[in-house]
Amino acid sequence: MLNLHNSLSRTVEPVAPLNHSGPLTFYTCGPTVYDVAHIGNFRSFLNADLLRRTLEFFGHEVIHVMNMTDVGHMTEDSSADGGGQDKMEVAAVRLKEAKKSGSLPEGVEVDANDPYAIADYFADRFLQDAKALGLRVVFDADEFPERMPRPTNFIPQMIAFIQRLIDDNHAYVAADGVVYFDTQSFPDYGQLSGNTLDTIRSGEGGRVDAQTQQVKKHPADFMLWKPDSQHLMRWDSPWGEGYPGWHIECSTMAIELLGEEIDIHSGGEDNIFPHHECEIAQSRCFTGRDSFARHWFHTRFLMIEGAKMSKSAGTCYVLEDLLARGATPAAVRLELLRTHYRSNANFTFQGLKDAQRMIERWKRMEAWLARHADVERVGPGPVESALGAFSEAIGNDLNVAGAIAALNGALAGIPIEAEAPPPAPDGSAGSGTWGDDLAALGKMNAVLGVLDLEHEPVRAAGGMDEAAIEAKLVARAEAKANRDFAAADAIRDELIAAGIVIKDGADGTTWTRSVG
RNA sequence: GGCCGUGUACCCAAGUGGCUUAAGGGGACGGAUUGCAAAUCCGUUAUCCGCGGGUUCGAAUCCCGCCGCGGCCUCCA
Structure with missing residues (x-):
């Protein structure tokens, strides 16, 4: 039996599937694929993996979905409303530079003018790293690709999702043509993060773009669809050619793949607000249910x-x-x-x-x-x-x-x-x-999940190759045989300086590379 | 300023009111082993839990205040 802290209730609660005989449904906010994921990102994904493995340890079947966000979103603060620079464009520039300077790994061919190719490139890198670190969901995805969905494959579903929110008066098209979620139509907004509509209204200072604020009914209203003919990735929609909002992706995919109410939803602590708060609002207005994810799991920063x-x-x-x-x-x-x-x-x-x-x-x-x-x-x-x-x-x-x-x-x-x-x-x-x-x-x-992972160092440390190391060890063995310990120790010191640790055992000398 | 989390030895880190005069790992120190080391094995290493009050027969554990660190308050794991 697993007792787990729930960010929504702020208490530790037992975890049990909504459908008692059925599997547990678990959605993890995964990486964005404009860049290589760093170890801080991985701490969050690894903790989600640990949670999933623990649930399995306690005998639950778990359907775990982790998305990879490939729609190019914006870089600047005001960007939730659509400003700033397209992250996919930034990635393209970075890739082009890497190509020019030759810092791209051997044999990698990426068309930096094709946003999908860029997304594929970083997605592949992510999958590689994630497999090395033993993230089970990535292995699941080999058999069930839908376990690691990409938003660009769910655009029609997002459009239908948004349309329904508009039809039910939970969203509106503002004067700037952008579709916004109407936060005032959802009284529970703020339950997860503590940022209720009142506190947001009173706290609106400096960080929100005045122009977009004017067209919105409330400063907390967030974008669902932005018509933009310049955006790198764009699709047709009833509101013009453009791209979906950041939050709508996860709601759509989670509901599409796991159902209208899921058991656990996870992410990094920075996702609590606004991302997860907005997901809850959209999803519950879409489904009409009084719960979206029953259990919220957030990993703190590294x-x-x-x-x-x-x-x-x-x-x-x-x-x-x-x-x-x-x-x-x-x-x-x-x-x-x-x-x-x-x-x-x-x-x-x-x-x-x-x-x-x-x-x-x-x-x-x-x-x-x-x-x-x-x-x-x-x-x-x-x-x-x-x-x-x-x-x-x-x-x-x-x-x-x-x-x-x-x-x-x-x-x-x-x-x-x-x-x-x-x-x-x-x-x-x-x-x-x-x-x-x-x-x-x-x-x-x-x-x-550590014993079955690669546990030998896989890269050369200190720039010394194996042949050179073996040669040094032979020289050292000779010196030792001649009882010239000063020479033997000098060789050992040299190896240590190069990041090689040696071990004299009964069957001769072995070596390993040191960390750091 | 608001909301959320957190503060334990040299370092990482358990502890969820009495079983705790505070787990585990590393480091350091001592011993075994070794030509000397490394690795390995054995042992030692916080009377004390950010600070100050309070509740209680009893608090690292609950409450209040203060301080520090981190996150969010429309980029972010």
Whole structure:
């Protein structure tokens, strides 16, 4: 049983499907595909993935949908009403520059004049990264493409959605030709964010474009359709050639794919207002129901080394940046996931190393259990016994740190350094095998999702290739054989400086790349 | 200014009124191991939970005030 904090009620509530026998429906506000997703974006998607895996851990079937926003939206503050620059155009310029400077990956061909090609390019990059980090919904989408819908495939549905809102007097065409949602027609506006119509009215200062404010009935009214013959992506509509508003996409796709009332809706904390507030308004006016998503799940922001993510400070890391520094996808996943989703997380390179070490230890445990899976032991074994604490922690509003502690506690009970497991005392055999513990570990990992990810560094660190490293190691072995330890240590120091850590074992020397 | 979240050791981070004289991981320190290291294993490492009041037999946990950090208040995960 999962108890989960609900941003709408601001309390922790049990999660159960609306339709008791049916699956849970879960919609996640996914990435925009004008740029590569950074690790802050991924923290939010990973927490949605963790939630989904936890629901499955507790025996629910989950239909998880995560969109990829490919309609070019606007860059400026006033842009909710249609101003600013088209983000897809910005992306095009950026791509053209990357092409010119040769910073585009080898073999990539993108027609920067085609917005759909740009969207495809960044969508592919996203899918790649998301798979490396183990987002289940992305694997689902291989079989069911509709699990990762793109708004450009839902334009007719959006138009029908908007038309119905107009027909029911929840939307209107203003003097500027733009279709706006009439927030005053929805008394519950502000329930999610606390930004009620009164507070918005009184707080209207500076940030709203005076000209568009004049044509709207209320400053909080937001755009549903904007006629614009200049916009890069545009479609015919009853209100002229143009493009849909930002919020209408998610409402339309969620209702189309999951039904008029869904169980869980997730996103980053910045989505609470205006995006999710507006989604609720539109959707409930469309369906006439008193609920759209029953449970709202919001992940707080990620900080980098104690500070805000910043482009100018170069801390808007993308997965590739971390891999290039020797991190493994598994460690990145764990580092981004192990801070509770309702706290600001602090990403550090030290933390990344911590995560890496923890996973390496789990991998050794897994290998040991697999080796001795058929061996009987006095049961229940350590991992089996920890499953209760693990389940209680993760079921308690996704207490990942507590769940990890349960797993680490089990680790102490397994002699992973021993060649052979301790023999079961006479007469006590038959209560289980180490394979049962392996199965329990599998259940835990189905939630954490790190053991089956790539856990070896995948990119060269420090610019030294394998042949060079091997050559150094041979030289060092020779020096050691001659008892010339000064020379051997000099080689070791050189490798460490290049980001290579060496390990002298019984079977010779092995090496790994270090993180950071 | 309004709304929302948050503040625990050197760092990351659990703790949801008594089982807590505060989990887990990292680091540091000591020991085993090692030519010396690294890795690994064992042990030690907060009488105290941003600050000040209050409620209670009892508070890190509840309430009030203050301070700090983060988000939103029509770009944003």
